[in-house]
Amino acid sequence: MEVVKIENVTRIYKIGAIETQALRGVNLTIANGEFTALVGPSGSGKTTLLQMIGCLDQPSSGRVFVDGKDVTSLNRNQRADMRKGHIGFIFQFFALIPTLTAYENIEMPLLLNGHGANQRRERVMELLKAVDLVDRANNRPDQMSGGQQQRVAIARALATNPTLILADEPTANLDTANGEGVMEIMAQLNKETGVTFVFATHDPRVIKYARRVVTLRDGLIVSE
Amino acid sequence: MIQTFKMAFRDLNRNRRRTFFSALAVGVGLALLMLMASVINGEMGGAIEQAINLQSGHIQVRAATYDENRNSLKWEDLVENPDQVASQIGALPPVQAATPRLFASGFLATGNDSAGVRIYGIDPASAANNPYRNGMLSGQFLTPDDSAGLLIGQPAAVRLHLKVGDDVSLSINTANGSVDEQTFTIRGIFSTGTYGFDNGTVLMPLAKAQAITQTQNHASTIFVLLKNTADTGSVMTALNLSGNLKALTFTDMNPLVVEWEAMAKSYIALFYIIILAISASVIINTLIMSVYERTREIGILSAIGMRSGRIMSLFLAESSLLAVGGVVLGWILGTAGIALFNINGFYVGNMGINGILISNTIYAKPVMADMTNLSIATFIVTLLAGLYPAIMASRMEPIAALRAEK
Numbered sequence A: 001m002e003v004v005k006i007e008n009v010t011r012i013y014k015i016g017a018i019e020t021q022a023l024r025g026v027n028l029t030i031a032n033g034e035f036t037a038l039v040g041p042s043g044s045g046k047t048t049l050l051q052m053i054g055c056l057d058q059p060s061s062g063r064v065f066v067d068g069k070d071v072t073s074l075n076r077n078q079r080a081d082m083r084k085g086h087i088g089f090i091f092q093f094f095a096l097i098p099t100l101t102a103y104e105n106i107e108m109p110l111l112l113n114g115h116g117a118n119q120r121r122e123r124v125m126e127l128l129k130a131v132d133l134v135d136r137a138n139n140r141p142d143q144m145s146g147g148q149q150q151r152v153a154i155a156r157a158l159a160t161n162p163t164l165i166l167a168d169e170p171t172a173n174l175d176t177a178n179g180e181g182v183m184e185i186m187a188q189l190n191k192e193t194g195v196t197f198v199f200a201t202h203d204p205r206v207i208k209y210a211r212r213v214v215t216l217r218d219g220l221i222v223s224e
Numbered sequence B: 001m002i003q004t005f006k007m008a009f010r011d012l013n014r015n016r017r018r019t020f021f022s023a024l025a026v027g028v029g030l031a032l033l034m035l036m037a038s039v040i041n042g043e044m045g046g047a048i049e050q051a052i053n054l055q056s057g058h059i060q061v062r063a064a065t066y067d068e069n070r071n072s073l074k075w076e077d078l079v080e081n082p083d084q085v086a087s088q089i090g091a092l093p094p095v096q097a098a099t100p101r102l103f104a105s106g107f108l109a110t111g112n113d114s115a116g117v118r119i120y121g122i123d124p125a126s127a128a129n130n131p132y133r134n135g136m137l138s139g140q141f142l143t144p145d146d147s148a149g150l151l152i153g154q155p156a157a158v159r160l161h162l163k164v165g166d167d168v169s170l171s172i173n174t175a176n177g178s179v180d181e182q183t184f185t186i187r188g189i190f191s192t193g194t195y196g197f198d199n200g201t202v203l204m205p206l207a208k209a210q211a212i213t214q215t216q217n218h219a220s221t222i223f224v225l226l227k228n229t230a231d232t233g234s235v236m237t238a239l240n241l242s243g244n245l246k247a248l249t250f251t252d253m254n255p256l257v258v259e260w261e262a263m264a265k266s267y268i269a270l271f272y273i274i275i276l277a278i279s280a281s282v283i284i285n286t287l288i289m290s291v292y293e294r295t296r297e298i299g300i301l302s303a304i305g306m307r308s309g310r311i312m313s314l315f316l317a318e319s320s321l322l323a324v325g326g327v328v329l330g331w332i333l334g335t336a337g338i339a340l341f342n343i344n345g346f347y348v349g350n351m352g353i354n355g356i357l358i359s360n361t362i363y364a365k366p367v368m369a370d371m372t373n374l375s376i377a378t379f380i381v382t383l384l385a386g387l388y389p390a391i392m393a394s395r396m397e398p399i400a401a402l403r404a405e406k
């Protein structure tokens, strides 16, 4: 079963008179359970492609399917609902809500999905255990290291059991040990739960974890 | 819902100083509104009350041809058998007191000084004259059969260097158009606390006033005081007057005060709008700043699937918390301000507005309904002010928000 299908997707950014072709006609299929790295030089379109898959942005032309659903023509709230139910995100800058504790950050997507209090508590504790942060449950992001923050972000991305997790340079702001630790956890979760991971990265030490590597150059897929 | 308010509260708490000053701006605005409303209320209520108690009463019954500006003493311009008319009116249940009065103009002279005066012939026994009785500064109040005594208001007494027991010469107009002059003794000096009334008013017993002006058994007016101002209309219809008499209400007799009140009300409304606009702009500013600072955070919430409506409600929750804080601060500052104001009141002295009696000192009189309405208005305006920043936040595109670097 394919989780993601991308057909002839282009994305043109216009700033004033200047047009940038970030994607020039990408075709890509990602199957359930994949652990796939998008690589390529800076500016090649990795982040843009992740945003298409993640329903954060819409293509200039072409079609995007997630979980078999055409997400190309969804409105704002429908895209939000799609993200809420199917997709987890992990970003380079950890992207936690600074006023919420680790526990509450992980709880947030469960709240948005309308889970009950007991169910939330159980799930958050389970996830805190999985990323080995039970003792940091009540810390706010500024009271945690980068590696710890990124593990909270992973737990949050997993909270609602999405089919797909998109990670944009998840290790770029971590030292080698922490970067390896985070990749280790992602690889393990992928194995245990079968959740699909797609991550954009420059980091060769990370690429070795990937079971499939897709290379982008100038907005086109150049090799697999 | 609870989560939304929890997040909103923490966001406000994150920028405690800014939050405090924003709420303070709303609070100071509300406090000013409350103080303003109470002072105006004290002044307005005071002015009408003074006018009723000291000068016009709620209702006056006069001869149809009487012209108060000319103080006519011709018999055909006066109320005949005033005691009988007064006791008839006094029998109506809502009436507190009905008493005849005779007005005349005259001229007061001491050895060196002189001054024009208004002479009030009053029935010293009537409760309607309590404001004068209670204002006695020195000497004794009048007795009904005193035929050589009068009371004089404090400002004139000071100007003419008069004290209790002094003799003065009073020239007074009479019914047949001539002037009579007699020597009177100052029995007492009064002050009602209202310069406009006290200055130049001389009180003497009605019987003596009638005798000296040769208006036997006539009065200029029947002065009627009600237990309740609201009954004025019903008493007016209940009055069963003979054809040559007319009745006037306090609004007929105090057109300036009534007009002034209407004018003041529109001024206050303008003042309210200005203050509320200032509070609103402070809140809009704070929240817009907060939206820009949290661009990334909004992007994250949106990325993990928060709908725009919910993002909007997050910011609306913040402005409603600010509004609550502002209203609480407003009540604290407002009541403190009113209490401070009322320690001494605001001394205006003789404001010099002709035709309007204003107490020499104004006090703030807070009215619960006003305070509540102003609080509700402040709350709503603050919420509305939060609407634009909230909409702005909810319209942010998640990618634009996420690209905003840390």
Ligand SMILES: Nc1ncnc2c1ncn2[C@@H]1O[C@H](COP(=O)(O)OP(=O)(O)OP(=O)(O)O)[C@@H](O)[C@H]1O
Pocket: A013, A014, A015, A020, A021, A022, A040, A041, A042, A043, A044, A045, A046, A047, A048, A049, A200, A202
């Ligand atoms: N919002 C935008 N407005 C204009 N141009 C953009 C925008 N976002 C991306 N671009 C441009 O699109 C191209 C692809 O950008 P993208 O961020 O996808 O590259 P990337 O492969 O993720 O690069 P990096 O490895 O540096 O993160 C770049 O040339 C970039 O300048």
Ligand SMILES: [Mg+2]
Pocket: A046, A047, A048, A168, A200
């Ligand atoms: Mg990128």
